[in-house]
Amino acid sequence: MLHEERAELVELLRSLTNEEWETPTLCAGWRVRDLVGHLQTDTVSLPNYLLMTVRAGFAVDRVNQALVDRFAALPPQELVDRLAGSNGWFTRFSPGLALSDMFVHQQDIRRPLGRPRTEIPAGRLLAVLNYPDPFAKPKRYLRGLRWEATDVDWTKGSGPLVRGPGEALALAMVGRTVALADLEGDGVPTLRERCTP
Template sequence: MNDMDMAEAERKDLAAFLAILTPQQWQATTLCDRWRVKDVVAHMLSYEELDTWGLAKRFAKGRLLRANQVGVDELATKTPEQLLDFLHAHLRPRGLTAGFGGMIALVDGTIHHQDIRRSLGMPRTIPPERLHRVLTAAHTNPRLGLPWRIRGLRLQATDLDWSTGNGPTVAGAGEALLMAMAGRPAVIGELNGPGLPTLAARLER
């Protein structure tokens, strides 16, 4: 599978999961600050039909740090059912989310899927091939702040053949490492190693 195929598979998994959620679960908080499940889904879809000009207008409207919130606000009136219908119509990434051969949709989709599942206490096992690809693609992503968070550390997955970096080790399941790299302090208790205090301090900033 290439990145685009994996991104589509991830979206199919997400759509199947969202379809079983109750109205109350759609309103539940997530690992994303201030965003409910509905907001996270809206964020994931808000870039789907934007072209370069549309993106420029969004950044101009919301500035760099608020562009994501602008997208969520634009879809705020849509119901969970409408968002799910939109997702079903865009299982194959297009537009900006299809960037880098689908890698943008794959990385963002996987992280945000876990933001929702972890907050609801509904874990899953990410297919190992897909998880390995996301870890490999994500660890150098400056947009997510990953290079800064893991600088001078070695991350070592304990459930698949993946590692990155040099320095004191932070070890744990690949999914937990991914979420830590993405800035989610909630997973710190699932990791260990001499580099953990450094990573934990960076996540709390």
């Protein structure tokens, strides 16, 4: 599923214009090219990644920015080629986390560009819903709410209802406020408060 997700993202990226590469994504402060730089984790050797982590003081946000900075000078075509050929330690050691990260970041790019997917395979969507990126601290959004997808057979939790398409739920559970417009239920106001900085 991770390879399929990556292939879809690579196909999208190969179709972008130079202007679209400069478009802001849902990740504050990152353009498309910055986000693709962040997705180069698998192209960095594990020893080098660990060294970057130590230099960043083990702070996830600083490690992510270090990746962006490391690949900032590369042209879009090279960034895409590297991403297309990546299958390193991150993929092998934590494919579930890598899938969730790739899925959310693909949507971080697609939504601002107005390029929605025609379909997301149910199995892939369920995998992401069942294992959201733990570094995005999903428990702070999930707790005390009942989550229910309208397009796949999936529910989680108990309490006031948050209901909508699985893609929007996957984004909301990692704090993407833009997805709230696609959700309904008496739990949405609580979720909106949690997503507000």
